Amino acid sequence: MAAFAPPVAQGLFEDDTRPRPNLSPATVQQLAARIGLTFTPDKQAKANTFAPVDILDYIYAVLPFSRLSIIK
Known part of the structure; x- marks a missing residue:
């Protein structure tokens, strides 16, 4: 028997x-x-498009630099 119940889909898809x-x-x-x-x-x-992963990639790339500018 599993220690926890499997997740139930709640409109995620x-x-x-x-x-x-x-x-x-x-x-x-x-x-x-x-x-x-x-x-x-x-x-x-396709050219001239962006997706959710692109937004995440941008945030991940910029976030460390924003922290460095606060430290100065």
């Missing part, structure tokens, strides 16, 4: 096969307009 980005549509629209790219919920090899 629209069609039980594709995840939904956990991003505010208004924020995504503002960001897309500001950077001049089109948002896609999945990473694509």
Whole structure:
């Protein structure tokens, strides 16, 4: 017997096969307009698009430098 119950899906997937980005549509629209790219919920090899993972990559790259500027 398992020590814990398996997680129960609670609307995390629209069609039980594709995840939904956990991003505010208004924020995504503002960001897309500001950077001049089109948002896609999945990473694509198409030019002029960005996906949730790209936002995370940017934050991960910039965050250490913002901390350094506070220390100065």
